[in-house]
Amino acid sequence: MADTVNKTLDPRLNRRGFLKGCTMAAAALGLSETMVPKMVEAATSAQRPPVIWLHFQECTGCSETLLRGAHPDLARLILDIISLDYHETVMAAAGHQAEEAMHQSMEKNAGKYLLVVEGGIPLAENGVYCKIAGKNAVDILKEVAAKSAAIIAYGTCATFGGVQAAKPNPTGAVGVDSIISDKPIINISGCPPNPVNLLGTILHYLTFNRLPALDGLKRPKFAYGRRIHDHCERRAHFDEGRFVEQFGDQFHKLGYCLYKVGCKGPETFANCPVARFNNEAGVWPVSVGHGCIGCTEPNFWDTMTPFYDRIPNVKIPGSGIIEDADRLGTKILGVTAAAVGVHAAVGIGKRLIKGKSDGGE
DSSP, X not given: OOSOSOTTTOTTOOHHHHHHHHHHHHHHHTOOGGGHHHHHHHHTOSSOOEEEEEEOBSOSHHHHXXXXXXXXXXXXXXXXXXXXXXXXXXXXXXXXHHHHHHHXXXXXXXXXXXXXXXXXXXXXXXXXXXXXXXXXXXXXXXXXXXXXXXXXXXXXXXXXXXXXXXXXXXXXXEOGGGTOOSSOEEEEOOSSOOHHHHHHHHHHHHHHSSOOOBOTTSOBHHHHSSBGGGGXXXXXXXXXTOBOOSTTSHHHHTTOBXXXXXXXXXXXBOOHHHHOBSTTSOBOGGGGTOOOOOTTSTTHHHHSXXXXXXXXXXXXXXXXXXXXXXXHHHHHHHHHHHHHHHHHHHHHHHHHHHHHHHTTO
């Protein structure tokens, strides 16, 4: 393999960056490093999988997160291992030329291409709230999905409707799987989603020729299999009963748990504490002092708001693990002392009885 994998898109993506990306994806997937060469082989295949990327009701934040920020290598790695045949934001063509490119790819790669969908799909008023090239989003989605091999719904708008689906949802926005039922669908939720999860999903598909294992919401288990609360770097403070009472207080500056100021980590499933964002910076909202808002969960605009109120039914530890351990230790010592005392008393009693017996009583 040449030292520079991608000379056409960005010379900064050299072999080291390419291997780093594959290793990062393997780690996210929970695979051992021994799988990295197999993933590299799949990713460097001459036959790159064709991808058609559709935009509907959204802010393009999912694409922006992928393409900008501190992820140049990651974005170009993803764009290098796929053949991006249609993407309204980054493609040079426009208008009729763009539509022609999409339909040419659909015919040429029928049954083989991946369809990535970004944005919710409005159903109200016959879909009039989102139209492209004279067609509404529902018809476009059905047409392109019909010849696809699989669909990746990218971002919370495409997976669950997003902010457009918040009450009263005037446009009738829904996610992809509310419309398409006869194709494999994988939901990569988040507002925005982490590009690492998209890379992991694509590399898994290329390496094993199938989508990764999914949870009940069609999300890849490798990315959404654990609650944020369970692997948050502030979890120890929660267990110890140390909380931020209000933003800016001394406990906030000390990095205490953000549950009391609205963090939704106890009810949110995602790998944000591990995958993180912005590459070298390696940060995520909780690490920089803002609570999780639960953006990977269905209807989070309705179920997770107000964002700065604590969620109910979460048991707050009455005391910390260390304190509990100390109290338990004290109890153990007390029990031990009592046992020693009883043992000593029994011994003394036995000696007294024995002494009386020896005395010829």
